[in-house]
Amino acid sequence: MTSTAFIKKEAAYLGVPWEDAYGYAQAIKVGNIIRVSGQLSHDSNGKLVAPAALNEQGKPADFSTMEAQMRTTYANAARLLAQFGASLDNVVEETLFVLDVDAAFAVAAKVRGEAYDVARPQVASNLIGVTRLAFPEQLIEITFTAVLPEI
Template sequence: MTDTDSNKKFANHGVPWEADFGYNQAVQVKDTIYLSGQLSHDSDGTFIAPAKLDKDGRPVDYSQMEQQIRQSYVNAIKLLAEFGATLDDVVEEALFVLDMPAGFVAAAKVRKEMYKTSVPGCASSIVGVSTLAQPVQLVEITFRAVIDRHES
């Protein structure tokens, strides 16, 4: 984690596209943590359950959606931990999916699994999009968490 004079704290995974695009995976300002869109990669930047692509570089099916969502949550959990936070601190998330029917079914299952409850305690949106930054990605998830650091 990086601390700056601007009262912001930053965290990254150390994957190549952070430097290529020039962004941070997470930033904390006061009691709020903002996570950039999380993808389904491991700690080396290798994509987990990459979509199979056709000759034009478009996904041929969406069967890897569930695995990609699960790994995206795993990556979010790692980032949140850098700030002493967990999924319990998440107040809002947005899932961007290439296929709404497949994304909805997979997200409904994995969200409940990752939050360990049938109704996660956060606002959630799922949005169908036509493309994502990495062709093998079927989903990207952003998060906002609030950590209460006030002593009573």
């Protein structure tokens, strides 16, 4: 016997080109849980903020823009969460995917402290080194899970 259960989902978007090109929602709310897709450092037009300079092989030449990319990524996540009446205060878990773990670790405490407005955010956090992200100039991508109070 096959049964299909439907759940009520609410979606949030930022209006960037890759939402249609890839075909996905930036965030989905089911009940009081919000799952935020991998966020990166783009402006409202989808242009990458603080892109890394690339070497001859098309790979990041240095990671000096990690802090700026991380800061913008958190701001984009906050904009998405706000569409559901939430904020970074509702985040219970985050996963940072980075091209250089050392560069991310060097700025993470400062940027995360600013984003969450507390030195030690009460957020389960994962920092994972990867070999590639969606765009060559991109150094970081972060996913989030947030929980709203039950009604």
